[in-house]
Amino acid sequence: MADKRITIQATRYDPDKDERPRLQSYEIPFSDDSMVVLDALNYIKSEVDGSLSYRWSCRMGICGSCGMMVNGTPKLTCNAFLRDYWPRPVVVEPLNNFPVIRDLVIDMDDFMHKLKAIKPWIIRRQEIPLGAGEHRQTNEQIDDFRQFSQCINCMLCYAACPVYGLNNEFLGPAAIALARRYNLDSRDQGLKQRLPVIADNEGVWECSFVGECSVVCPKGVDPAKAIQQTKLETTMRFVLPYGNRD
Amino acid sequence: MELGPRDIISRAMMTEFEEGHGFEGPHGKYLHLDVRHLGEDVIDRKLPFMRELGREFVGIDIVKDPIPVRPVQHYMMGGIDADISGATPMAGLYAAGECANVGLNGANRLGSNSLPECLVFGAAAGRAAAEYASSAKPVTANPVDAILWDEARRVEVAYLEKKGGDERIGAIREEMQHEMDTGAGVFRTKEGLETLVERLGGLRQRFSRIKIEDSSRTFNTELTSAIELDFMLELSQTIALTALARDESRGAHARRDFPERNDEKYLKHSLVFHRDAGKPRLEYRDVRVGNFKPQARTY
């Protein structure tokens, strides 16, 4: 047990030196069964090669920063246990479908813009002053959108989505799920402001329902469901005579 | 007891360990927190994230199994000296959130106060900073720019152009964590804190010999780790010095050798100045007591 070892192959890319990303192999001790892929990367960084670059923060599946491709599947590396791969080597690559800045670090600007585009905050037709009190909500009303509010912006769903891979104008799973979260919120009145973005060609209608986003989502958000529901709802608004109400 | 403030819980847990109770785990001793009596419905409604964490990271179901727990460092109670509008003694510098000390938490932050603190004082600091910026006289040579360039140059020389070195950042950081946990953890003593100050001095020495392998200018996380470690060592030294000078127990600062609170002498903020390379200077400022007078904690 003490001298069990595991091979980690990690993507290396330094734009100043490398033409294209390449894999580098590290063999490290697999000392304890609770080790995750992120622990392995941290071990490499502190003991073997300080120049390996990657993002992480919380180590508990809540900050959403440690997403990478692990043996070809988008995963939170803080929640991908080495014991599930050993004795096979573990290949760690930057998330698919995004430009690579360095090693395992991707450029997430595009995702950030998309998140902002759907206005992920509560919109009121008329803001009430702070002093007038809170907007109340029952547990049942929260249940309406709870699932879609669990998103941690890890972008695994974007890495899993071939539609986004082929056309990154697509608004994408998490942004649409988040739009749905606010549209279903009893306190929100912003549907009309979000519609132009979500009901666009590059919005829900670009989705051809591969469904892989919901498979890889670590938080059970089910963005595919949010997208199909939005398709149905926007169609109903169009078809039904009373559909265009707020 | 289980719903008591965290400083009391932490001390109770450490006491259990010291009395030989608890379980031995890969990351040290731990206790069991049992929430099974709540039942699945209450747990799913009120503690869904705890259940998820247990399932995903520990391989237990908290509906059926007890949860392994131990005290850890979780929040930084002190911080940059700031007033309630976020203004610091340095004109134009504002601080809010965990990095700031607006005096909200005192020696003991109560659960859930931190995120509201970010919202309330973040908004206040933002407004005050905007006001300052729009009222300040226009300057020809922006002094902030000059400071930034100086800092960039300092980082360049200290780390990126650094040659040689044989100390690993990760090793020093880990030792610092271990020393802080031992010397300035849940319980503190004069001897422990003195040893800590000395060891931190040693780590500071070693830090001057760190090895930087990454010379890239793109997303260089080894560089940020080095800068962070520098700051953390400084903060650790600050915590150790003020804890050593405070011969009392207050909130999360629990001195074994001075278990009582001493409001006469220490109802004060500790202020530490790192002006020059020499020893940091320690000063005190009275705590402003408003409507609520400090009282004995009798629970």
Next chain:
Amino acid sequence: MTNEAQAAPREYRWRMPANWWTRNRHYFLYVVREFTVVPIALWLLWLLVEIKRAGDGPARYSPHGSAAFVVFSVITLVFALYHSYTFLSLAGVIIHFKVLDRPLPSRLIVLAQFALWAVASVVVGFVLIWFAR
């Protein structure tokens, strides 16, 4: 800071590999599902041709019935069933009804969909057979 530090970082652009759909079982099934519409569309086109021919009156009409066409029709039927099945299962995910303020379980919605499908098939079959006599 040196000049290098100011230069915009050169990122490595993502390119979708041509064989992306072979890299994952779900991608493959998805492509198959999408592909099923091609034979279904062809079959429907043929149906239009048949209807056109039938329009010339019963005397001169004899439906095309070669063995190859029967095989093709059976395959198309399987594809159509597969497609309908995935579509109706989806409905449980998409549609949400509330009864007495409680969301209806999606299983129930899916079952209702399949029941409706069966009823519709029976009705259509009945109409076709009844009027064909």
